[in-house]
Amino acid sequence: MIMQYDSSREFAEKMDSSDPLRGFRDRFYIPKNKDGKDVIYFAGNSLGLQPKTVRSYVEQELVDWEKMGVEGHMHAKHPWLPYHEFLTESTAALVGAQNEEVVNMNSLTVNLHLMLVSFYRPQKQRFKIILEANAFPSDHYAVQSHLRYHGFDPAGGLIEMKPREGEDVIRTEDILARIEAEGDSIALIMFAGVNYYTGQAFEMGKITEAAHAKGIVAGFDLAHAAGNLQLELHKWDVDFAVWCSYKYLNAGPGAIAGAYVNRRHLLDMTIPKFWGWWGQDKATRFLMHHDFQPIPTVESWQLSNPPILQLAALRASLDIFAEAKMENLRAKSELLTGYLEFLLESRSNITIISPKNKLERGCQLSLRAEKDGKQLHTRLNEAGVICDWREPDVIRAAPVPLYNTFTDVWQFVNML
Numbered sequence: 077m078i079m080q081y082d083s084s085r086e087f088a089e090k091m092d093s094s095d096p097l098r099g100f101r102d103r104f105y106i107p108k109n110k111d112g113k114d115v116i117y118f119a120g121n122s123l124g125l126q127p128k129t130v131r132s133y134v135e136q137e138l139v140d141w142e143k144m145g146v147e148g149h150m151h152a153k154h155p156w157l158p159y160h161e162f163l164t165e166s167t168a169a170l171v172g173a174q175n176e177e178v179v180n181m182n183s184l185t186v187n188l189h190l191m192l193v194s195f196y197r198p199q200k201q202r203f204k205i206i207l208e209a210n211a212f213p214s215d216h217y218a219v220q221s222h223l224r225y226h227g228f229d230p231a232g233g234l235i236e237m238k239p240r241e242g243e244d245v246i247r248t249e250d251i252l253a254r255i256e257a258e259g260d261s262i263a264l265i266m267f268a269g270v271n272y273y274t275g276q277a278f279e280m281g282k283i284t285e286a287a288h289a290k291g292i293v294a295g296f297d298l299a300h301a302a303g304n305l306q307l308e309l310h311k312w313d314v315d316f317a318v319w320c321s322y323k324y325l326n327a328g329p330g331a332i333a334g335a336y337v338n339r340r341h342l343l344d345m346t347i348p349k350f351w352g353w354w355g356q357d358k359a360t361r362f363l364m365h366h367d368f369q370p371i372p373t374v375e376s377w378q379l380s381n382p383p384i385l386q387l388a389a390l391r392a393s394l395d396i397f398a399e400a401k402m403e404n405l406r407a408k409s410e411l412l413t414g415y416l417e418f419l420l421e422s423r424s425n426i427t428i429i430s431p432k433n434k435l436e437r438g439c440q441l442s443l444r445a446e447k448d449g450k451q452l453h454t455r456l457n458e459a460g461v462i463c464d465w466r467e468p469d470v471i472r473a474a475p476v477p478l479y480n481t482f483t484d485v486w487q488f489v490n491m492l
């Protein structure tokens with residue numbers, strides 16, 4: 077369907093009143109500006125808003141802890157021992173995985189390290205890691221540290237993909253050509269699902285296929301993709317993935333993170349893994365012996381018993397995703413971000429550096445503000461817009477389909 081947008085405010089209001097997901101905005105607390113009105117919150121790519129149900133989900137665990145103490149592990153309304161399992165189905169649906177392939181644990185960078193321990197297994201001739209030159213710093217640090225740990229110099233061990241001269245995003249064909257040309261020296265591909273800076277969504281299926289054809293492991297950091305794109309990790313045959321849950325997944329600052337391992341690897345005992353008691357077979361975990369028998373799912377990567385209050389907050393949020401369904405959210409997201417693009421192009425002279433092709437982007441558009449960009453960002457902020465500024469010259473605006481409206485987008489561009 078080609079949407080005929082128009083730049084009147086009435087159009088935005090009409091889109092909102094016919095939006096089948098419009099009721100979901102009320103499930104979230106929207107921060108207020110200094111006049112007590114809802115802000116225009118376009119920072120869900122940085123920290124998602126709080127679902128109103130989070131408080132009761134967390135409160136339930138506080139009450140059970142208050143009333144039962146240690147017995148809550150077995151007898152809480154939602155017993156703590158298997159608590160993470162209550163999130164498995166909704167997590168799997170969200171990222172297009174099978175149940176045994178996903179778990180919520182730790183934080184994003186920790187999970188990335190755990191996956192690198194298992195899936196970065198360099199050999200003498202095949203040791204390089206390919207990633208985006210402008211990948212998020214934590215991802216760069218993580219892969220550099222693993223190169224060093226294995227005795228390689230990051231200067232020679234990293235292949236950093238850049239856009240072509242004069243372009244802002246990396247062409248898929250260039251990634252595939254690089255894999256084809258240098259594949260024999262590459263041990264691992266570690267790309268983002270969506271680049272945090274440009275908003276580019278990488279074609280994970282194609283990249284994985286090209287990697288596998290060359291015997292390369294393919295892993296993705298889905299920090300900006302989970303809860304944003306419709307993911308099909310299992311179908312794409314991705315080897316591993318990690319993500320955080322405080323951005324599009326709305327589970328709160330420092331929320332517990334997620335991990336995916338393709339089922340093909342789950343029973344492979346030759347894969348190195350760091351062990352902890354929460355990865356131990358559930359039937360024998362409390363026998364407290366020292367013979368590690370891993371759970372036959374991705375749960376065997378768990379180290380510790382998880383933070384229940386964090387899981388409760390995430391469960392509240394995932395229940396909303398399960399109800400709204402990612403395919404519906406994505407359909408609205410394409411319309412909403414397309415509308416932002418339309419208005420920016422017809423009413424401003426700002427350059428959009430995110431891809432034009434909607435299959436290569438999610439919610440976020442990155443706007444290049446060459447002159448006085450930082451000042452522009454500050455003025456938007458004073459006018460009641462929360463979006464973010466990334467050095468050297470980019471304003472990131474992410475209209476989120478769960479709680480943003482077409483009227484938010486209209487007002488944003490009008491102020492701009």
Ligand SMILES: *Cc1c(COP(=O)(O)O)cnc(C)c1O
Nearest residue numbers: 183184185212214272297299320
């Ligand atoms: C947000 C983000 C992180 C943050 O890492 P934490 O371990 O959650 O602090 C890392 N990588 C990417 C790509 C991100 O977007």
